[in-house]
Amino acid sequence: xxxxxxxxxxxxIFEKSxxxxxxxxxxxxxxYVHVNDLYEEYPDFFVDIQREQKLLLDHSLIIFQxxxxxxxxxxxxxxWQDLVLAEGFAYGKGGxxxxxxxxxxxxxxxxxxxxxxxxxFNHFSTTELLRPFEQxxxxxxxxxxxxxxMYEAETISHRAVEKEAQRxxxxxxxxxxxxxxxxxxxxxxxx
Amino acid sequence: MEEAGFLYQAFVxxxxxVIGVSIAKHVGLGSVLxxxxxxxxxxxxxxxxxxxxxxxxxxxxxxxxxxxxxxxGLELQPKKLWNxxxxxxxxxxxxxxxxxxxxxxxxLAFEMHWKMALAIGMILALSSTAIVxxxxxxxxxxxxxxxxxxxxxxxxxxxAVIPMLTLLPxxxxxxxxxxxxxxxxxxxxxxxxxxxxxxxxxxxxxGRYLIRPLFNWIARTGLREIFxxxxxxxxxxxxxxxxxxxxxxxxxxFLAGVVLAESEYRHELEVGLVTFKSLLLGLFFITVGASINxxxxxxxxxxxxxxxxxxxxxxxxxxxxxxxxFKMSLIENFVFSFALAQGGEFAFVLFIFAVQNGVLxxxxxxxxxxxxxxxxxxxxxxxxxxxxxIVPKLSFGKERREFxxxxxxxxxxxxxxxxxxxxxxxxxxxxxxxxxxxxxxxAVQIDLVKKFGTKAYYGDVTNEEVLRVAGADVAKMIVIAxxxxxxxxxxxxxxxxxxxxxxxxxxxxxxxxxxxxKKAGADFVMRETLGSAVILGREALMGLGYRKYQAHRxxxxxYHYDSQxxxxxxxVWGDKQYVLKAAERAEMLEEVLKADQRGSKAxxxxxxxxxxxxxxxxxxxxxxxxxxxKKEIDNKGSQESL
Numbered sequence: 001x002x003x004x005x006x007x008x009x010x011x012x013i014f015e016k017s018x019x020x021x022x023x024x025x026x027x028x029x030x031x032y033v034h035v036n037d038l039y040e041e042y043p044d045f046f047v048d049i050q051r052e053q054k055l056l057l058d059h060s061l062i063i064f065q066x067x068x069x070x071x072x073x074x075x076x077x078x079x080w081q082d083l084v085l086a087e088g089f090a091y092g093k094g095g096x097x098x099x100x101x102x103x104x105x106x107x108x109x110x111x112x113x114x115x116x117x118x119x120x121f122n123h124f125s126t127t128e129l130l131r132p133f134e135q136x137x138x139x140x141x142x143x144x145x146x147x148x149x150m151y152e153a154e155t156i157s158h159r160a161v162e163k164e165a166q167r168x169x170x171x172x173x174x175x176x177x178x179x180x181x182x183x184x185x186x187x188x189x190x191x
Numbered sequence: 192m193e194e195a196g197f198l199y200q201a202f203v204x205x206x207x208x209v210i211g212v213s214i215a216k217h218v219g220l221g222s223v224l225x226x227x228x229x230x231x232x233x234x235x236x237x238x239x240x241x242x243x244x245x246x247x248x249x250x251x252x253x254x255x256x257x258x259x260x261x262x263x264g265l266e267l268q269p270k271k272l273w274n275x276x277x278x279x280x281x282x283x284x285x286x287x288x289x290x291x292x293x294x295x296x297x298x299l300a301f302e303m304h305w306k307m308a309l310a311i312g313m314i315l316a317l318s319s320t321a322i323v324x325x326x327x328x329x330x331x332x333x334x335x336x337x338x339x340x341x342x343x344x345x346x347x348x349x350x351a352v353i354p355m356l357t358l359l360p361x362x363x364x365x366x367x368x369x370x371x372x373x374x375x376x377x378x379x380x381x382x383x384x385x386x387x388x389x390x391x392x393x394x395x396x397x398g399r400y401l402i403r404p405l406f407n408w409i410a411r412t413g414l415r416e417i418f419x420x421x422x423x424x425x426x427x428x429x430x431x432x433x434x435x436x437x438x439x440x441x442x443x444x445f446l447a448g449v450v451l452a453e454s455e456y457r458h459e460l461e462v463g464l465v466t467f468k469s470l471l472l473g474l475f476f477i478t479v480g481a482s483i484n485x486x487x488x489x490x491x492x493x494x495x496x497x498x499x500x501x502x503x504x505x506x507x508x509x510x511x512x513x514x515x516x517f518k519m520s521l522i523e524n525f526v527f528s529f530a531l532a533q534g535g536e537f538a539f540v541l542f543i544f545a546v547q548n549g550v551l552x553x554x555x556x557x558x559x560x561x562x563x564x565x566x567x568x569x570x571x572x573x574x575x576x577x578x579x580x581i582v583p584k585l586s587f588g589k590e591r592r593e594f595x596x597x598x599x600x601x602x603x604x605x606x607x608x609x610x611x612x613x614x615x616x617x618x619x620x621x622x623x624x625x626x627x628x629x630x631x632x633x634a635v636q637i638d639l640v641k642k643f644g645t646k647a648y649y650g651d652v653t654n655e656e657v658l659r660v661a662g663a664d665v666a667k668m669i670v671i672a673x674x675x676x677x678x679x680x681x682x683x684x685x686x687x688x689x690x691x692x693x694x695x696x697x698x699x700x701x702x703x704x705x706x707x708x709k710k711a712g713a714d715f716v717m718r719e720t721l722g723s724a725v726i727l728g729r730e731a732l733m734g735l736g737y738r739k740y741q742a743h744r745x746x747x748x749x750y751h752y753d754s755q756x757x758x759x760x761x762x763v764w765g766d767k768q769y770v771l772k773a774a775e776r777a778e779m780l781e782e783v784l785k786a787d788q789r790g791s792k793a794x795x796x797x798x799x800x801x802x803x804x805x806x807x808x809x810x811x812x813x814x815x816x817x818x819x820x821k822k823e824i825d826n827k828g829s830q831e832s833l
Contacts, residue, residue, distance in 0.1 A: 046747045 003034035004181040006059035010038045010066035010077040019108045019153035019161050023065060026165035027172050038076050045079050052084040060181045061102040068109040071129045081136065090140040099141030102179055105133050106168060108153035145175060203240045207233045208473050223326050224571040226473050230480020241481055249478035255471025256321045258464055260441040261426050264448020265457050272449055275343050282340055282517055283347025290316040290509045297501065306362040310550045313355050314542060315502060319535035319567050320345045321475055326571050327530060335635055336519060337526040344531055349442040352537055356437055365549035390436050398450030406456045419463040483564045487557055499562045506532040522582050522638050529577040533570045534563030602626035605666050607652040607682060608673030609640060612698055612719060616670050628661045653681040655689055663690045671697035676704045680711050687712040705757060706764040725750045745784055752780045
């Protein structure tokens with residue numbers, strides 16, 4: 001069956017990230033999820049623009065799963081944005097081809113949730129810090145959905161990580177159903 | 192035959208060279224042996240195609256040896272030559288001295304006059320510059336320690352010819368009609384010495400101060416053939432001048448080469464002369480083959496074979512002993528000694544000279560000439576035996592024991608072929624803690640890397656047993672870095688058959704080889720020049736003014752698409768449609784590269800139209816309609832900004 005959810009996994013040292021591995025494991029067996037491991041595909045940052053654009057077009061919910069490096073993402077995702085979300089595709093003349101699709105950031109953060117508050121040492125909430133992504137999605141006509149955040153990803157117990165990973169799976173599943181990702185397929189089948 | 196003249200002769204020699212050398216090369220014997228055999232076949236004692244003026248032709252062809260020395264000189268800056276003074280004087284001097292003495296003793300055993308014995312000893316102590324250097328160059332051994340030492344010895348021998356020519360007339364014991372000497376006999380000895388000194392200084396000074404403006408002037412004519420003619424003229428003048436004063440022309444030409452080694456015309460000279468040199472040298476080898484007197488050989492085959500064996504064995508022993516004294520490794524010792532264990536072309540000249548001066552009899556000389564010619568012809572064969580049989584045995588016996596102990600066959604990666612290519616692969620793997628077992632078939636290479644503290648094992652990777660001992664049963668991967676397609680294919684097939692669990696990563700020369708290796712079952716094939724060519728292309732773009740990132744991106748794009756095309760085309764490889772598809776792909780690649788001018792427009796326009804975003808904010812942007820609108824608005828925005 002066609003996959004409806006694209007998981008763009010962005011982690012330069014995925015092999016050492018227990019949290020990200022657990023998250024991936026938790027959702028990769030969902031039949032409608034297609035995993036696209038960016039650092040594995042483009043170790044030299046030579047992003048295949050056409051391939052990536054086609055992947056986006058083929059899916060409705062795009063997940064960007066990545067660690068929250070410097071309140072943002074690993075650099076390859078920025079390179080990916082600069083290249084793939086190009087004029088004539090994501091915006092501009094002949095663009096806006098992603099309009100109506102959903103954008104989800106699923107991030108792992110090292111610090112605790114309390115630190116992402118005005119009085120915490122990170123001062124801003126993850127929602128605020130993720131604004132550049134939110135705005136990017138919006139600029140392209142995509143809908144930015146509530147991010148998934150796993151806090152204290154490096155310090156909590158393995159058990160807790162598993163639990164968080166399960167929460168991630170539940171969230172993706174609920175999104176998949178509530179966002180009505182399969183409606184156009186059904187329509188196509190009907191017609 | 193006689194009246195047919197020059198063209199006919201040229202035809203015979205060229206045909207012999209082309210047929211003889213191409214066959215010899217294909218069966219792995221090297222060009223020298225090919226020339227020699229061709230010479231024997233067309234010579235007066237087999238087909239008799241060359242008439243009896245072989246000696247004249249040989250004398251002419253010796254000019255090739257002169258040119259070779261000139262070209263070698265060109266590659267050797269005076270400083271490097273100075274650094275070689277120890278091996279030249281020490282190793283070379285001792286070789287000539289000890290060999291002369293031993294050969295003299297042997298001759299005395301035949302109840303000869305000591306003067307005759309000394310003359311024979313001296314003449315036979317010399318080796319063949321032409322054969323040794325050509326063979327070593329062809330086998331790429333001239334740059335090794337063994338090759339350099341051999342060259343040093345040959346250089347000393349060339350110098351030693353001068354005193355020999357002076358000494359020989361003094362050794363006369365037989366009555367002579369007219370005493371012949373080289374050069375200006377009417378001169379006193381001190382005059383002769385002054386003349387030699389003057390001519391040599393002349394060469395050096397001319398080379399330093401006159402040649403450069405001369406070549407500069409000639410080069411400005413823009414006529415290549417005149418430049419080449421000038422180069423030939425230069426070497427020819429040196430040869431004539433040297434012959435006049437009785438010094439080996441080869442030595443003089445070598446000296447002139449060294450003087451010119453630092454001039455900016457060095458490469459032009461090399462390019463201009465190298466073809467002439469090779470052809471003349473080939474001609475020289477043919478004449479050596481043709482001049483082997485089989486009549487004498489047939490008359491007393493056993494005597495000649497015995498003498499030749501004695502000559503080779505004595506020279507070998509002296510050389511090996513000296514090499515040991517000069518601390519050469521065992522393998523290099525063997526290469527060095529086997530290379531130099533023969534008589535040389537100087538012997539031909541000196542023998543004639545000795546007869547003319549009443550030093551030796553015709554009888555002895557014609558016998559020994561055959562011995563020398565045979566020993567020369569045998570040199571390439573001896574070197575092949577040395578490289579293919581003796582050296583492998585030497586290193587195998589030595590390495591094998593350690594092999595079993597040290598590695599236990601437990602490393603995850605086997606690297607087959609530890610040349611420049613394999614070294615890089617292996618160093619990268621080792622930097623990440625993966626032990627590699629290194630297999631190499633070239634003993635000299637093993638010796639070389641040992642000096643840098645790396646241990647490579649001698650072994651033929653196309654042998655299943657060798658792979659097994661190297662741990663192919665437990666290893667995860669084999670990296671095939673040998674630069675030989677036949678061998679690579681053999682190893683791939685062997686691994687697929689006996690060690691199917693091994694991942695095979697292999698090096699290929701070009702596309703064709705890569706396809707073949709893929710087909711044979713390699714997991715990953717890398718064309719050996721692709722990476723470096725891509726990097727050079729990238730640097731070239733930078734050199735043409737590209738910003739580095741764009742150059743990098745274009746080169747990387749080429750690499751990725753070209754690799755992808757290789758994968759795709761592998762399927763149609765060998766079909767008729769291959770050429771068509773390949774051309775199609777090549778065109779496509781260029782289109783892609785042209786199109787990939789990242790962000791040329793996109794970046795500018797994105798920030799030129801913030802208005803569109805503001806207007807969009809309020810709208811529902813999910814429907815098809817709204818996105819169409821968006822496009823229109825965005826267009827307006829960017830047009831306004833233009």
